[in-house]
Amino acid sequence: MLHYYEPQKSDPSKDYGTAASPSTTLITLEIDGVEVTVPEGTSVMRAASLADINIPKLCASDNLEAFGSCRLCTVQIEGRRGFPASCTTPVNAGMKVITQNEKIAKLRRNVMELYISDHPLDCLTCPANGDCELQDMAGAVGLREVRYGFEGHNHLDAEKDTSNPYFTFDPSKCIVCSRCVRACEEVQGTFALTIEGRGFDSKVTAGQGEGFLESDCVSCGACVQACPTSTLMENTIIDMGQPEHSVVTTCAYCGVGCSFKAEMKGDQVVRMVPFKGGDANQGHSCVKGRFAFGYATHKDRIKEPMIRDSIDESWRAVSWEEALSFSAKRLKEVQEKYGRESIGGITSSRCTNEETYLVQKLIRAAFGNNNTDTCARVCHSPTGYGLKTTLGESAGTQTFDSIRYTDVMLVIGANPTDAHPVFGSMMRRRLREGAKLIVADPRKIDLLKTPHLKGALHLPLRPGTNVALVNSMAYVIIEEGLEDTNFINDRCEDEAYQKWRAFISKPVNSPESMESVTGVSAKDVRHAARVYAEGNNGAIFYGLGVTEHSQGSTMVMGIANLALATGNIGREGVGVNPLRGQNNVQGSCDMGSFPHELPGYQHVSDDVARGNFESVWGVKLDNEPGLRIPNMFDSAIAGSFKGLYVQGEDIAQSDPNTHHVEAALKSLECLIVQDIFLNETAKFAHVLLPGSTFLEKNGTFTNAERRINRVRKVMPPLAGKEDWEVTVALSNALGYPMDYQHPSEIMDEIAQLTPSFTGVSYPLLEEQGSIQWPCNEAHPLGTPIMHEVDFPIGKGNFAVTEYVATEERASRRFPLLLTTGRILSQYNVGAQTRRTDNQVWHDEDVLELHPHDAEERGVKDGDWLGISSRAGQTVLRAVISERMQAGVVYTTFHHPGSGANVITTDNSDWATNCPEYKVTAVQVEKVSQPSQWQRDFVQFDKKQQHYLKEPKNGRQVDA
Ligand code: SF4
Ligand code: SF4
Ligand code: SF4
Ligand code: FES
Numbered sequence: 041m042l043h044y045y046e047p048q049k050s051d052p053s054k055d056y057g058t059a060a061s062p063s064t065t066l067i068t069l070e071i072d073g074v075e076v077t078v079p080e081g082t083s084v085m086r087a088a089s090l091a092d093i094n095i096p097k098l099c100a101s102d103n104l105e106a107f108g109s110c111r112l113c114t115v116q117i118e119g120r121r122g123f124p125a126s127c128t129t130p131v132n133a134g135m136k137v138i139t140q141n142e143k144i145a146k147l148r149r150n151v152m153e154l155y156i157s158d159h160p161l162d163c164l165t166c167p168a169n170g171d172c173e174l175q176d177m178a179g180a181v182g183l184r185e186v187r188y189g190f191e192g193h194n195h196l197d198a199e200k201d202t203s204n205p206y207f208t209f210d211p212s213k214c215i216v217c218s219r220c221v222r223a224c225e226e227v228q229g230t231f232a233l234t235i236e237g238r239g240f241d242s243k244v245t246a247g248q249g250e251g252f253l254e255s256d257c258v259s260c261g262a263c264v265q266a267c268p269t270s271t272l273m274e275n276t277i278i279d280m281g282q283p284e285h286s287v288v289t290t291c292a293y294c295g296v297g298c299s300f301k302a303e304m305k306g307d308q309v310v311r312m313v314p315f316k317g318g319d320a321n322q323g324h325s326c327v328k329g330r331f332a333f334g335y336a337t338h339k340d341r342i343k344e345p346m347i348r349d350s351i352d353e354s355w356r357a358v359s360w361e362e363a364l365s366f367s368a369k370r371l372k373e374v375q376e377k378y379g380r381e382s383i384g385g386i387t388s389s390r391c392t393n394e395e396t397y398l399v400q401k402l403i404r405a406a407f408g409n410n411n412t413d414t415c416a417r418v419c420h421s422p423t424g425y426g427l428k429t430t431l432g433e434s435a436g437t438q439t440f441d442s443i444r445y446t447d448v449m450l451v452i453g454a455n456p457t458d459a460h461p462v463f464g465s466m467m468r469r470r471l472r473e474g475a476k477l478i479v480a481d482p483r484k485i486d487l488l489k490t491p492h493l494k495g496a497l498h499l500p501l502r503p504g505t506n507v508a509l510v511n512s513m514a515y516v517i518i519e520e521g522l523e524d525t526n527f528i529n530d531r532c533e534d535e536a537y538q539k540w541r542a543f544i545s546k547p548v549n550s551p552e553s554m555e556s557v558t559g560v561s562a563k564d565v566r567h568a569a570r571v572y573a574e575g576n577n578g579a580i581f582y583g584l585g586v587t588e589h590s591q592g593s594t595m596v597m598g599i600a601n602l603a604l605a606t607g608n609i610g611r612e613g614v615g616v617n618p619l620r621g622q623n624n625v626q627g628s629c630d631m632g633s634f635p636h637e638l639p640g641y642q643h644v645s646d647d648v649a650r651g652n653f654e655s656v657w658g659v660k661l662d663n664e665p666g667l668r669i670p671n672m673f674d675s676a677i678a679g680s681f682k683g684l685y686v687q688g689e690d691i692a693q694s695d696p697n698t699h700h701v702e703a704a705l706k707s708l709e710c711l712i713v714q715d716i717f718l719n720e721t722a723k724f725a726h727v728l729l730p731g732s733t734f735l736e737k738n739g740t741f742t743n744a745e746r747r748i749n750r751v752r753k754v755m756p757p758l759a760g761k762e763d764w765e766v767t768v769a770l771s772n773a774l775g776y777p778m779d780y781q782h783p784s785e786i787m788d789e790i791a792q793l794t795p796s797f798t799g800v801s802y803p804l805l806e807e808q809g810s811i812q813w814p815c816n817e818a819h820p821l822g823t824p825i826m827h828e829v830d831f832p833i834g835k836g837n838f839a840v841t842e843y844v845a846t847e848e849r850a851s852r853r854f855p856l857l858l859t860t861g862r863i864l865s866q867y868n869v870g871a872q873t874r875r876t877d878n879q880v881w882h883d884e885d886v887l888e889l890h891p892h893d894a895e896e897r898g899v900k901d902g903d904w905l906g907i908s909s910r911a912g913q914t915v916l917r918a919v920i921s922e923r924m925q926a927g928v929v930y931t932t933f934h935h936p937g938s939g940a941n942v943i944t945t946d947n948s949d950w951a952t953n954c955p956e957y958k959v960t961a962v963q964v965e966k967v968s969q970p971s972q973w974q975r976d977f978v979q980f981d982k983k984q985q986h987y988l989k990e991p992k993n994g995r996q997v998d999a
Contacts (some may be wrong), residue, residue, distance in 0.1 A: 043075045044091040046082065050102075052317030057085035057100040057113070057127055069135040076131075084137055085113055085126040095139050096148055096180045098155075098173060098268055099217040100127040103316075103323055104226055110217055112151050112177060115139050123147060148181040155215050156183065159269075166213075167278045168270030174215060177268075201246070203253035205877035206275055206331040207264045209246070213271040216242050220263035220272055227266075227324055229468030231491045232257040244271075253880070258864060259327040260461065265313065274311050274331075283310040288317070290741050290749040291329035292390060292734035293867050295620030296320055296440070296462045297743025298329050299810075302735065307755040309333055309735065319810050320440055320743055326461035327878065328867055335875040336733040336755075340717050343759050346728040346988075351706070354990040355728065360761065360769065367685075367727045368773035370710035371407070374683040382681055383710070384411025384672055387633040388688030389622040391763050392739025392751055394786035396624070396631040397639060398767040398778070399687050403666075405659045406776035410644055410666030411681075414633035415689050416625050417669045421952035422587040423618040424629055424641070426596025430604070432833030434629060434641055437615035437826040438579065439745050439812065443470050445613025448575030450568075452480045452599065453506065453585015453958070457487055458864040460583075460619045460744070467581075471496075476575060478568045480509055480560075481585060482859055483930060484923040497568055500925050503857045504959040505558040507591045507843040509565065510598035512551040512558070514544045516569035517605055523573070524607030532604055532836040540601060540838035549843075557843070559925075573606045577613030584621060584861075588958045590846040593951035597839040604836045610827045620744035622868065623734075627742035630797075630813070631790070636665035640794035652793055659776070669695065670946065670953050673704035683710040685770070687763060688731055692720035693869045693936045696944035696955040697911050698973070714766055717871050720936050723984040729766055730759030737762040739783045740805070746812045746823075750805050846959055848947050850927065854909060854961035856893060857928050860940055870934035885938035887916040887931050889964065890924040899966060906967035907931075907943055909960045913971045914939035929964060937981075942973045 046060060061081035068077045069087060076087045083106060088095050098110040106127040114123035118136035123144065126137075138144070156178060163169050198211035221233040221244065232255050236245040247255025264272040277283075283303035291298040291312075299318025303311045312330050316323035345363030346355040358366070371383055384407065387399040396414070403412040416424070424434035431437070443449075443466050457464035468490045471477055477496040479488055482503050488496055501509050517523055518541060528537055547553060551562035551569075558565075572578045580603060586595045600616055608614035620626050632639035642649035645663050654661050667675060669691065675681035677700070695701050705711060705724035713722040714729040722728050734741075736757040740748050753762075761769070764786065768778040780786050784802035791797045798816035805811060811822040831837075850857055865881035867873045887905050899905065903918045907929070916931060916938060924930060933940035947956040970978075 043077065045076075046078045046090060052315060054089070056089040056102040057095070057097050058083040058106050059102050060086070067131050067133045069131050069133065069137065071137040072139055078131055080131075082131050083127055084115060084117075084129045084131055084135075087131050088126065088137070088139055093139055095126050096177050097127060098177055098215065099219060101219055101266060104219060104222045104266070107218060107222065110151065110215075112148055112181070114144055114147055116141065116144060145181065149183050152178050152181050152183045159215065160212055166270050167273050167281070170282050172270060173268030198243075201251045203251040204257070204259060205880050206259060206327075207261065208273055208275055208278060209244075209252060210271055210273070211243060213269045214244055215269055216244065217268060219266040219268060220244060223262040223266035226469070227262045227465065228258070228260045229465045229472070229490065230256055230258055230260070233263060258461070259331065260465075261325060261327070261330040276311050280305060280308070280310050286313075287752050287754045288315050288750075289734065289752045289754060290623070291325070292623045292741070292751075293328040293332075293872075294460055294623060295625060295744035296460050297623060297741055297747055297749050298325050298462055299749060300325065300329060302754040304754060309336070309754065317809055318749075320745065320747055320749070321462045322441075324462050324465060327865060328873060332873050332876040332878045333735070334877070335872040336735050338875040340875060341758055342715065342717060342728060342730040345730060345759070348726055348987070351724055351726070354987040363727055363729060364769050364773040367710070367712050367770060370726065371683050371685075371774065374710050378680060378682050380408050381411065381666075383407055383683030383685075384409065384413070384667055384681065385685035386669065386687065386689050386691065387412060387414045387628050387631070389415045389625040389628040390688045391624065391628075392737065392783065393624065393627040393631050393742060393748070393790065394739045394783040395687070395764045395767065396628045396633055397786060397790055398764055398771075399685070400632045400639070401657065401778075402685075402767055402771045402776070404661055405657045406771050406774045408662070410635045410662050410664065411672065412633055412635055412666060413669045413672070414628045415622065415694065416629050416633065417952070417954060419584055419621050419954065420587055420618060420625055420629070421634070421954045422592030422596050422949050424634070425593040425951045427600060427616065427618075428641065430597050430600035430837050430839050431609070431616070431827060432831040432837070433826060435626065435746050435826070436617040436744055437609060438617055439747075439824045440466055442612050442615065442825065443467060443579065446470055446475055446577050446579040447613065448476045448478065448572050448578040450478045450480070450572050450578060450580045451485075451487060452510075452580065452582040454581055454583030454619050455481070455485045455487075455861060456581065456619060457485070459621065459862045461864060463619070476571055478571060480506070482925055482928050497564060497571065499560045499564055499568055502557070502559040503859050503928060504589060504846040504848065505843075506586060506589060506595040507598055507841055508554045508557045509560060510595060510602060511544060511549040511841060511843055512554040512565050513569040513572070514598070514602055514605060515549040516551060516566050517573045517602070518545050519550070520570070522570065523605045527607030528605065531610070531830070532838060533834075536838045540840055543840045543842070544601075554843075557845070572602070577611075578606060578608045579614050579617060580608075581617045581619055583619045585859075585958055587949070587954055588956060590848070590947055590949060590956045590959075591844060592949035592954050594841045598841040601838050601841065604838060609836070610825065610829070612825065615825070618744065623743070624741040626744060626746060627740070627748075630742060630794075635668055638793075639790060640796050656789065656793060668953050670948065673701060676704040676707045679707070682708055684708055685712045685714075686721055687714045687767070690715070690719040690721050690869045690871060692724065693941065694933070696941050696957060697946040698939060698942040699912055700946060714763065717875075718984065718988055719869070719871050723980065730761075732757040732759070732762050737764070739764065740787065742813070747810045748800060748805065748813060749810045750802075846947065846956060848945060848956060848959045848961050850961050854963050855927070856962050856964060858907065858909070858943065858960040858962045859928060859930050859958045860933055860944070861930065863932055863934070866932065866934035868934070869936070874935065882932075882934065885916055885932045885935050885940060886919045887929055887964070888919050888921040888924050889929045890926040891920050891922065892926040893929070893964070894918065894920045897964060897966065899964075904967050905964050906971065907962050907964050909943040909945060909962045911945045911960075912939070912942035912973060914942045915967055915969070915971045915974060929962065937974060937977055939971065939973050939977065942971070
């Protein structure tokens with residue numbers, strides 16, 4: 041007799057109807073004479089599916105709870121009466137199931153007949169033709185005719201909802217299976233959809249019937265994916281038809297690193313479908329990854345290399361050879377004139393690991409210095425410093441999936457539902473299951489509004505007082521004896537602990553002393569500390585609201601102290617989890633982008649490590665750290681730094697104190713920008729090299745959980761070269777030979793030189809799907825959870841974290857504190873998302889302020905507000921919002937003309953120079969026209985756009 045088992049890993053191309061059961065007790069039953077052994081709690085439908093017996097279904101899907109509404113999946117069970125639904129019936133030991141016989145077939149045909157009698161018979165012209173479960177099921181049950189006719193009362197004339205830019209809702213095709221409603225609730229956690237009415241009148245409604253765009257829908261697409269008919273359908277499929285083939289790749293937006301199937305027609309992407317086999321996202325997505333891919337073929341793409349002598353003249357489109365030899369000549373001239381240290385480069389956290397590795401290699405080996413840095417400087421560099429000091433490794437400790445075991449989530453300075461949406465949905469699922477939530481944030485973030493949240497506490501601290509708050513929580517833990525003594529004794533350095541304990545127990549750190557500093561009541565801080573310390577599995581998640589402060593590194597260490605003191609490290613459901621912003625910010629740090637560290641965080645002054653690189657790269661390397669980005673700007677203005685190669689970063693828009701950055705860029709004699717668009721930095725460039733999008737290249741990204749995911753080329757690069765090929769060509773032009781035929785060869789070199797990557801290779805990635813580093817001899821298949829037994833530094837290292845108030849504080853002149861952040865629909869500097877229909881949700885940055893601050897200034901919603909700081913002034917429209925606290929205002933930085941960074945200052949973290957974006961003292965007043973900087977920006981932009989189009993030396997630039 042054939043015998044089937046639940047596999048270790050499900051086949052992602054298959055829908056088993058219901059989810060796998062986590063039980064470890066195995067049950068054996070018989071289905072159509074075949075023996076199947078499955079965990080207790082498995083449904084009959086899934087058990088049958090494992091034996092390749094596919095029971096017809098419409099309302100079931102293995103990413104949703106079984107619902108039992110369509111009755112198509114009826115079976116017979118020996119010894120039981122009737123025809124139970126196999127999706128809602130759990131297996132029993134010895135059960136004998138029959139899935140096919142005449143009676144069952146007739147029942148199923150009757151069910152299908154009822155569905156089809158109220159469904160348009162336009163299959164041949166339907167966009168879902170060939171990919172429709174209703175069509176498939178009609179075939180599977182052998183329905184040949186419909187007896188009821190279409191003349192009676194039906195829904196065939198129901199009006200379409202086309203309000204969402206990416207998908208259409210056509211209720212005439214709806215079979216009210218409720219899969220969309222359940223997907224929105226169970227997978228996404230938004231609860232935007234309901235089934236309204238009863239019986240024949242029941243119908244799917246978005247919000248209060250206002251349509252998708254106006255409702256709470258966040259356009260994640262889970263409902264579209266769940267729909268078994270063409271009722272909810274991507275507009276690209278309606279326009280272009282069904283895809284012909286697909287390639288699995290990784291989203292290039294945020295640090296969640298979702299896997300997608302890029303579904304293609306020829307070399308055109310028709311749709312991005314979240315890949316069920318992706319370990320980070322498990323088949324879910326957000327609006328950016330799923331729908332906002334149109335920028336890749338946007339008309340603004342730079343398609344040819346371009347050069348010019350000065351930023352006050354038009355671009356000349358030239359061949360790759362000419363652009364690269366022009367770049368090499370210019371860089372060499374600068375070095376001859378100003379010295380070896382006068383040039384440097386910036387790697388990209390948007391590019392692949394292999395590309396980032398090559399850029400830092402180019403700088404160290406071909407430029408001959410360590411002047412390499414990356415955008416992590418302005419986001420998570422304090423994470424690197426803080427976690428390395430305390431836990432011994434610059435990375436988050438868990439998998440995303442570990443949240444399933446978390447009992448208490450402490451979320452500090454992060455807004456996951458906007459910035460890491462798929463993980464935000466996982467958090468919401470766990471919160472619905474009963475986990476407790478503590479949020480430390482000046483704003484009331486949306487996670488606090490999670491439907492069916494059981495217990496939540498908001499600590500609305502004043503910007504800039506994180507360290508005071510975390511210290512006072514730690515004070516309570518020690519004072520009330522809530523620390524995990526066993527963990528501390530076994531796993532932590534005693535001397536460091538005793539020193540920290542003596543420090544943290546000082547009365548100055550008590551919640552009562554710190555109340556006036558943080559603005560958070562001592563009672564709430566005590567409560568939060570108890571909930572976190574006593575909650576069994578407590579996990580900390582933090583974002584840029586922790587790192588982008590003058591005490592960013594101190595705060596990261598404060599967080600690690602809290603986790604160490606409570607023993608919340610080294611197992612499922614706990615840990616310290618930095619939510620990395622950009623898709624490959626973890627990777628760009630791992631790959632040695634910082635001026636003081638070679639790949640794998642090996643210090644440049646470490647003779648052994650440097651020696652390894654020297655022997656493989658065949659050059660002598662500098663043993664002194666090079667310049668950080670802010671030092672590069674300062675040196676440029678001082679006249680000693682004159683050449684810069686920037687791959688895939690827009691420092692002119694993203695870095696603080698725009699006036700200062702612009703002055704630095706203007707003073708360069710050779711600025712080479714490699715990007716997909718003429719971004720703000722490229723407007724100051726002398727060489728513009730076309731970049732390639734994630735769809736046009738091979739490589740890997742590393743997400744926030746250290747997961748190395750493959751990026752696979754689905755279309756040829758628009759300008760003929762993948763980004764890594766450009767770096768190779770530039771290096772060769774400079775006289776330092778690089779020779780790689782494929783990014784896998786670059787990964788092999790990375791593995792050879794980076795202890796935490798020793799086992800990583802493309803064949804292993806193909807086999808495993810993804811790998812979480814460290815992956816080496818000790819962990820040949822990677823390391824999902826870090827620090828289970830010990831720390832890379834042996835024992836956990838408590839650090840003394842004294843609170844020092846930032847110099848940036850509210851004053852009479854600047855009485856409000858500005859903090860900045862992101863929103864769901866736009867991404868970072870917006871270069872990609874602004875070139876998609878995501879614009880319908882956010883086409884300008886606005887200033888959010890509390891009603892009290894608005895009233896004091898006579899401000900109404902929509903008024904133009906001048907925002908001034910000691911760095912500059914800009915103008916934004918007002919939005920009055922209860923989620924702000926009085927005294928704090930907030931904006932995003934997705935639109936370059938908003939000038940959010942004109943007002944941010946160059947204050948920075950004491951250890952890493954990460955800018956203090958989250959605290960800027962400002963004044964706000966009603967104004968009637970844009971700021972001077974904004975007017976200058978418009979003029980400069982016009983001029984540079986003109987230079988891009990205007991022919992010089994004969995040839996019109998094709999951009
Ligand atoms: S797109 Fe997402 S949020 Fe919107 S209704 Fe569908 S599942 Fe819900
Ligand atoms: S819209 Fe689709 S998923 Fe939702 S109830 Fe109708 S048929 Fe089912
Ligand atoms: S959550 Fe992040 S990685 Fe996933 S689809 Fe959205 S932007 Fe892409
Ligand atoms: S699939 Fe089981 S009742 Fe619908």
